[in-house]
Amino acid sequence: MEPDEDRHDRTDHEIELLAERLWAWSRDPDGEPGLGQLADAGFAVSGRTARYGSGRPCVALLLPSDRLREFGHNLVAAAIVGAALATVRTLESGSLVVTDRPADGIDAVLTFQPGVHTWAAAPLAARTELRVTVQGNSGPAPEDSTDAVAGLVQVFTAIAALRARLPAGSEVRGIVTHGGESTDVVPDFAEARFGLRAPDAETLGRVVTEVTTAAEGAAMATGTKANVERFGPIHARFQDNPVLSGHFARHLAACGIHASPAGAAAIPGRAEVGDLSVRMPAIHPSVALHDPVRAVGSRAFAEATGSPRARTVLLATASALARTASDLLAHPALVRQAWDNFADRARRRG
Secondary structure, three states: OOOHHHHHHHHHHHHHHHHHHHHHHHHOHHHOOOHHHHHHOOOEEEOOEEEEEEOOOEEEEEOOOOOOHHHOHHHHHHHHHHHHHHHOOOOOOEEEEEEOOOOOOOOEEEOOEEEOOOEOOOOOOEEEEEEEEEEOEOOOOHHHOEOHHHHHHHHHHHHHHHHHHOOOOOEEEEEEEEOOOOOOOOOOEEEEEEEEEEOOHHHHHHHHHHHHHHHHHHHHHOOOEEEEEEOOOOEOOOOOOHHHHHHHHHHHHHOOOOOEOOOOOOOOOOHHHHHHHOOOOEEOOEEEOOOOOOOOOOHHHHHHOOOHHHHHHHHHHHHHHHHHHHHHHHOHHHHHHHHHHHHHHHHHHO
16 A cells, blocks of 8 residues: 555645646636536546545545635635545545535545634534515505515514524524515515524524514514514534544645634534534534635635635645545545544434
């Protein structure tokens, strides 16, 4: 078997050869990296999944399902494709999968999130969305009408007041999705969506109850009626696998970026990663791209994905991901350690 140091040197060298292409892919929407580049390298592509090799161990590199620059997903996509192309240069057994929807039979899921901190194990909250519809009444005269938009505004006011007493680590954000059709007619229907986050599923359930009660009471005060329903699933809190995240952090440090202990506050990230982490060993580190004052999801953060720092983050994470994936494929014992840790943490949670 090839020594680890030699294998790491080969993956690093491959990333160096790919560097300009990866950077161009991340910056140019027309040059988006994807499964086509992997097919050219010998991956078998089916739908949104590309596979190289066969059997176990099987490592998945998780692609984002979009290229939102406000969240740095353009960098994630380029780094994942680069890591895949580098990893298969050292593949002797097992299989590598690149996908945005890992199925069963995966031994580890690897991805990352550009952010404002460098944390090997970035906290991702449990989350869900609620749809709030407010029903009013368009009467023959203004005094006979109840304004659904006025009711919805009161709902937002009540939820804003609620934030001060939410459990620690919880958050509620809302957007208006329907506010009427014409200024000449008192709207009898209005709608909003609220994103809810909490440190765990139990706390999230309490937040859902609080928001529902606040919305219904606020609408009633304006003579309207609010209906609150779940919009989409409840996504699990991310469960880090320290065997994998520690391994990745050491490789990231070797590439020049050092992780610090994670903070308590949840960071923006892909909801599906939390769901995957309770099914199989996974990592979702945050790698600092911008000043902590600049929020992930902002226009400033999108602009930062074209900065010199972004190029450094792209190439370092691609190398660290490739090193980690190649280690897992070369050492089944490391995969067993990750699964043993996964099973132990699952027992303690349950």
